[in-house]
Amino acid sequence: RYNLPPGPQGGFILGMRRLLPSVEPWKTYARWSQVYGDPVMSFRVYNRHIVVLNSAEAISDLLETKAEIYSDRPMSWMYNVICDRGRAIFNISSSNPRHKQYRKTLQSGLGLRATREYLPLIQQESLRLALGLIQSPEQLVTHVQRNSAAVIMKVAFGYTITDDDPFIKVADEASRISGWATQPGRWLVDHHPIIRFFPSWLPGMGWKRQGLAWRARLRYLAEVPHQWLQEKMASGTHTDCFTSRLLSPDDGNIYSALYAGAGDTTVSAIISFVLLMALHPEVQDDVDLNQISRLPYLNAIMKEVLRFAPVGNMALPHRVTEEDVYRGYRIPKDASIIANVWAVLHDPSIYPEPFTFSPERFMPSSPSNSERSTPQPDSKQWSFGFGKRACPGKRISGLLLTWLTYHTFDHPGIHFAETTMLFAMFNILLRCKISLPSGATKPVEVEFTTGITSHIKLFPIVVEPIKTT
Ligand code: HEM
Numbered sequence: 031r032y033n034l035p036p037g038p039q040g041g042f043i044l045g046m047r048r049l050l051p052s053v054e055p056w057k058t059y060a061r062w063s064q065v066y067g068d069p070v071m072s073f074r075v076y077n078r079h080i081v082v083l084n085s086a087e088a089i090s091d092l093l094e095t096k097a098e099i100y101s102d103r104p105m106s107w108m109y110n111v112i113c114d115r116g117r118a119i120f121n122i123s124s125s126n127p128r129h130k131q132y133r134k135t136l137q138s139g140l141g142l143r144a145t146r147e148y149l150p151l152i153q154q155e156s157l158r159l160a161l162g163l164i165q166s167p168e169q170l171v172t173h174v175q176r177n178s179a180a181v182i183m184k185v186a187f188g189y190t191i192t193d194d195d196p197f198i199k200v201a202d203e204a205s206r207i208s209g210w211a212t213q214p215g216r217w218l219v220d221h222h223p224i225i226r227f228f229p230s231w232l233p234g235m236g237w238k239r240q241g242l243a244w245r246a247r248l249r250y251l252a253e254v255p256h257q258w259l260q261e262k263m264a265s266g267t268h269t270d271c272f273t274s275r276l277l278s279p280d281d282g283n284i285y286s287a288l289y290a291g292a293g294d295t296t297v298s299a300i301i302s303f304v305l306l307m308a309l310h311p312e313v314q315d316d317v318d319l320n321q322i323s324r325l326p327y328l329n330a331i332m333k334e335v336l337r338f339a340p341v342g343n344m345a346l347p348h349r350v351t352e353e354d355v356y357r358g359y360r361i362p363k364d365a366s367i368i369a370n371v372w373a374v375l376h377d378p379s380i381y382p383e384p385f386t387f388s389p390e391r392f393m394p395s396s397p398s399n400s401e402r403s404t405p406q407p408d409s410k411q412w413s414f415g416f417g418k419r420a421c422p423g424k425r426i427s428g429l430l431l432t433w434l435t436y437h438t439f440d441h442p443g444i445h446f447a448e449t450t451m452l453f454a455m456f457n458i459l460l461r462c463k464i465s466l467p468s469g470a471t472k473p474v475e476v477e478f479t480t481g482i483t484s485h486i487k488l489f490p491i492v493v494e495p496i497k498t499t
Pocket residue numbers: 119120121133136140287288290291292295296299341342345346347348413414415416417418419420421422446447
């Protein structure tokens with residue numbers, strides 16, 4: 031009785047498979063939703079329905095209010111079954127008791143108390159990042175990646191990374207393979223799972239041979255750091271860490287989650303932050319890091335970086351486990367649900383002049399907030415995902431904890447990601463003056479990379495040390 035949400039039709043067999051945008055799809059989806067006149071739109075890729083939610087209201091109504099049926103992940107036969115990654119926290123079904131268990135483990139391992147313990151480490155690595163930037167700003171990405179990897183490897187395994195570290199190579203290889211194996215629309219088996227039973231020696235089954243090779247490699251890669259820790263634990267020379275405290279050492283799933291979750295996300299946000307500072311020297315001038323009362327402004331800068339340059343423009347896809355009806359539209363069982371976070375964070379009715387970078391929007395009673403006495407809504411409520419799949423720790427950073435970071439920098443250990451970002455930003459702003467090279471003109475519009483995570487595309491910057499007295 032109900033129609034699917036409106037959207038482009040595509041071909042009879044492939045649906046929109048060949049017509050999907052390869053660059054910044056979130057912008058195309060926002061445009062399509064306007065063309066089809068509804069924030070909820072849908073299309074088909076092979077036999078799978080994709081529903082895109084382009085408004086804050088639709089995201090909240092479905093992914094939060096009906097989280098019970100909207101919190102699963104789309105099935106990826108290539109990755110979950112052939113590569114045997116179905117039990118990893120990112121992919122496991124939310125109805126599997128292990129999912130709840132993983133999240134509990136992550137929350138206690140990265141919660142307020144735990145994060146506070148890691149503060150000296152996070153501070154030390156952030157300082158190193160700032161000094162590295164002054165030395166070689168052209169290696170921005172390397173410095174930021176090193177910062178994130180150093181913290182996460184220490185937290186997860188008590189392992190101190192070195193330059194050109196073998197464990198980092200291991201983790202990077204695992205995340206590269208995962209990226210290939212989960213490419214949307216690339217693997218026919220994701221849409222016609224019956225072919226997974228065909229033997230791998232048959233002609234045309236190269237994809238299966240590839241998948242099985244990846245499976246063996248991923249299994250090996252996940253074991254490398256655990257074996258190292260097990261040996262250390264056996265000889266009593268290990269450092270107390272997340273894995274030694276909370277997990278049975280043979281469980282590689284959480285480690286991959288830590289590295290995959292933290293690896294690219296905070297990295298993307300910090301890269302965007304540095305580049306935005308080069309474009310907005312006035313923001314750097316406005317932060318007075320010596321005055322505790324100005325630290326809310328640092329928090330506002332973080333919120334604006336996450337809004338202006340969202341790390342996950344479309345979060346991660348969810349799957350609805352039952353047929354549903356929303357505002358007169360049929361949402362078919364097993365449809366993939368995409369939250370267009372970019373569209374919400376650039377919705378002018380929530381964030382006036384959305385393409386202007388202005389941390390002031392998150393400060394009470396500032397010029398860009400002259401019509402509102404309260405700040406614009408916190409961008410973090412959309413940056414970290416939804417329902418039962420929200421980034422672990424989002425809950426911890428509830429009202430009380432947000433208040434803590436807002437008011438007392440001594441206790442910012444609310445959310446691991448926020449803390450690492452705030453410390454990196456704090457140290458960079460304290461020690462570095464970031465600008466464009468002299469004579470360089472400010473780009474009219476910044477460009478973004480396309481991927482599960484996204485950041486501003488690199489351009490040359492100059493980083494000068496700030497002399498401290
Ligand atoms: C700027 C930093 C970060 C951002 C913007 C971010 C954002 C996200 C988003 C959008 C999701 C998907 C939520 C959904 O499907 O609705 C997610 C999931 C996840 N994140 Fe983060 N994240 C960040 C940092 C981290 C860190 C530091 C960790 C761990 C140390 C982490 C671990 C995870 C895990 C394990 C999941 C999967 C949760 C599940 O499927 O149940 N993230 N994150």
